Every structure is written in structure tokens, then in C-alpha cells.
Amino acid sequence: MTTNHSALAGEIISLRPYQSNVVDATRAALRAGKRRVLTYLPTGGGKTRVATAITQMTLAKSSGRVIVLANRKQLVHQFAAALRAAGLDVGIAQGENTAGLHHRVVVCSIDTIHARNYTFDDVALFIIDEAHAVAGSEKYRRLLFRFNKVPVIGLSATPFARGLGKHYDELHGALFEELVVGATVQQLVDDGFLTDLEIYAPSKPDMAGAKLTRTPEGEQDYRQADIDEATDRPELVGDIIRHWLKLAAGRKTIVFASSIAHSKHIVGQFQAAGVTAEHLDCYMDDDTRADILGKFERGDFTVLSNVALLSEGFDLPNTFCMILARPTRSLTRFLQMVGRILRPAPGKTHALLLDHSGSVQRIGHPFDDLPLDLDDGSPNKSGCQEREKPEPKPCPSCKFVKPAGTRKCPKCSFEPERQNDIEVIDGELERFDRKAKKPATPDRKQHVYSQLLQVARNKGYSPGWVAHKYRAMFDVWPRNMRDVTATPTGELLSWLKSQEIRFAKGREKHQEGRSHV
Structure with a gap:
């Protein structure tokens, strides 16, 4: 048959x-x-x-x-x-x-x-x-x-x-x-398939002296014992509650804590403040976990706290806020957690990230360009994706996090006098804004170079074309770039198209000038 x-x-x-x-x-x-x-x-x-x-x-x-x-x-x-x-x-x-x-x-x-x-x-x-x-x-x-x-x-x-x-x-x-x-991510946000994100970030927890370990994905991250010591403190847990009540009160929220004990402490403080909250972990049986998740989905309580259980496979679009209370240096872990709140839902104009870990300033905005090429495991790759200095700076007036190099605050218009004694109040959340030119980090330069290589091979262009397009974007010639290709993104293809249009207009103008001579 x-x-x-x-x-x-x-x-x-x-x-x-x-x-x-x-x-x-x-x-x-x-x-x-x-x-x-x-x-x-x-x-x-x-x-x-x-x-x-x-x-x-x-x-x-x-x-x-x-x-x-x-x-x-x-x-x-x-x-x-x-x-x-x-x-x-x-x-x-x-x-x-x-x-x-x-x-x-x-x-x-x-x-x-x-x-x-x-x-x-x-x-x-x-x-x-x-x-x-x-x-x-x-x-x-x-x-x-x-x-x-x-x-x-x-x-x-x-x-x-x-x-x-x-x-x-x-x-x-x-x-x-x-x-x-x-x-x-930015393309999906622009097209309405993901929601925009508003970020408020505190001054960094004290991770000085914290030792690093390798994650299963090969990235460097803080050792668990050092994370616990830096984050699970009464004053920091209390600060989480205070700022949530200020910025997200009543909105469905998930928390990523540093440990089970830390998660339970956060839940206890929410409950003490009159906010309905529950803790979830991998040691609960299937029925208990399903019951808690079902209640959260129905809106029976407002805040759901966990360590890493919800970083993959948790899809509840009407979750509005995420509290990141676990410091990380891992781009993979960071994006997996932030991704939990980016799905759109009726009435959801944006999602809210309250970063009590310093991760946004350490790693960058979740919508920034990513190193989209395959790592070959060679020892010259660090395995850790981290924002290069300088970092965003908090506005001394409203605590909005300004992009690096921005003096005038885009939120409250405050512009500090040129002095070096401005301090940030510990624990005050500041809004993070990324409306600035993206930094030309080595990873971004390599990713653009890899995309240009692929375009050149698809079109039969010479290596000189790659070098000149690279220079047009970064104002420098490519040096020490790896000969690996990457699938061109829509963003790069659009930029190349704009370059072609600019060149065509310039040529037309030049020919018109010659015709009048």
C-alpha cells in the first residue's frame, strides 16, 4: 500500500x-x-x-x-x-x-x-x-x-x-x-512581533573579588557562592520590593534570584509588603509546579520568583515585569531571562526590566547587535560577551541610565557641571536608554566583516569591496579579522542598499555637473 x-x-x-x-x-x-x-x-x-x-x-x-x-x-x-x-x-x-x-x-x-x-x-x-x-x-x-x-x-x-x-x-x-x-530582536520589535523594553538599573552589587567559572555554554560567569554572598542581603532584598512598588505595583512579574534561599527571601518580603507572591523551584514535584504556574497564569498571585527554572520554555505573554536579582556575565543566560517578558499581549505597550544585578551595564542592552557567528572553540575566544568600557552613566538627578558619552539627560534634561565628585545613591533605580550610536566593539566589527564576506561571495565581489564597505561603516580598514562568513542580517542589507543609493545619487550629480561644463 x-x-x-x-x-x-x-x-x-x-x-x-x-x-x-x-x-x-x-x-x-x-x-x-x-x-x-x-x-x-x-x-x-x-x-x-x-x-x-x-x-x-x-x-x-x-x-x-x-x-x-x-x-x-x-x-x-x-x-x-x-x-x-x-x-x-x-x-x-x-x-x-x-x-x-x-x-x-x-x-x-x-x-x-x-x-x-x-x-x-x-x-x-x-x-x-x-x-x-x-x-x-x-x-x-x-x-x-x-x-x-x-x-x-x-x-x-x-x-x-x-x-x-x-x-x-x-x-x-x-x-x-x-x-x-x-x-x-530589534527587527521583531520594530515589526511588532516582540514588545519594546524599558529598563531601570541600580548601581552594581559589589562583585569585587568574585571568582569566575565556566558555564555549560563555555562563557565565563560568577561563581555561585560569590553571587549568593553579594546578593542575598536584607538591605538588597528590601530594595527590590521598594522599587517594584514604585515602578511596577500590581503588574504580573517574574523574578530571577541567585539561589533558592534568595528567592524565598524575596517572596517573603513581597508577602510582608502585602503583595501576593510565590516561589518555584526544580525540587518541587510536577503537580506542585503545574499548580503554581496555573495560578500565576490565572492571576491568582502577582509575583513569581525562581532561580533559573523559567529561563527556558516559559511563555506567558501578559507577564509585564522581570526583576533580575542575579548578577551574570553570561550573554546567553542574560538574554534567555530577558526574553521571558518580550512577547506582546493585548494592552501591553512595553515590558519592564528592573535590573538589581548590574548586568545591563555589564553586558549591554538586550536589543544591541549580537555576535552572530559560530565559535570554533579556539583559545583566542574569551567565551564571555561583555560590554566594553565606557559604561552607561546614571543621571545624578533622576537616576535614568544615560548612554556612554551623553552629558544631557534625555529624560529630565539635567546636565551636570564638569566635576568629578558626583556620586550615585546606592540602590536607586535609573532608567536605561540606548538611543545612541552603538559602540564598535570587536565582536560587532567581526560580525559585520563576516556578513560582508558572505555578501561578497554571493555576489562575486572582490576582497577590496569588503574592505571598502567595512571602512565606510567604521572609518578604519579591517585588521585582524577572521575569515569566517555569517548570514547577512536585514539591517546590514538595508545599509548596503543605502550606500548604493548614495553612490548612485553622487554619480548622477557628478555627471550633471560635467554636462554643464
């Missing part, structure tokens, strides 16, 4: 234009011979819908199976639910919930696959959710080594992990061979 693959796949779900484009670009990379492609979309950009469409297209064109991999139980069940909502028959391989392994789509926990050593036959495609975790996971790498001829699509909102582009002999190439960029 002939199998109707189109019927099994269901009708292809509808996609936004940028989602359709990234599906096409990802599939084109596989057709061009790439075996492992990493697809980037910001948190809230619709990675699950993109993966669902790709799954449907794969089932319609192939008799093989699609295996989806996730690194958390919650993500396994969320992904399976999304695929089923699109009309697909989906099995699950996740601990005691394992069932339906005969289906053509199976969503798997990487821990369960590793522990039980499952061998799937006729795999047409692997899809890996939160694929930034692959580089630091021996379990993922062993699986990819075992199925090294099967195409792989990784999905991530934070593709900065050290070693994602590292060469492995077992794979006969890089862990991920190409990065496909779907859209930037």
Missing part, C-alpha cells in the same frame, strides 16, 4: 514572512550539502513554529522519521504539544512518560535517549531545541557522532556557546557548519 506522506504531515502551518524565509534558508543550507545547521531566532520569534513547518515538509517529502531532542522535561512536553496541535502523531521518549515510539515524529529527552541508548531507524532529520547546549554536552555529541550522516537542525535564541563551530573528526566537519539568522 502506498503511504500518503502529505496526509501524514498535515497541512503546513501558517508562518510569518521572516519565519518562512528562515525555513527556506535552513532547508537551502541542507540541500547545499551542510549536514548540521544552526538556526537563530530571538526568544519569542517562533522557533517551535519554524520547527513544526520543517517537520511537516520533511514528512511530506520523505518516508523517514523526525526526531526532536530537548534538554528539559518541560520542553519535551511543550514541543510535543505544539506538534500535535499541527495535526501530527507524536511519540515521547522521556522517562516514565515514554510512549508512541513507533510514530514518525518522536520528541525525546536527551537524558532518556542517552540512558536507554535508543537506536532509531530511518531517521530523516534531527531537530535540536535549545541547541546552544550541544557544544557543552557529551550526551548530545555522542548521539551526533553515532548518527553522523543524518541531517541536523539546531534551534537557538543564543547561538554564542563556545565550540558550536568546532571541528570534530567523528563528524568530518564542524559541530554546526552554518548559522542561519532569521531576524534580530
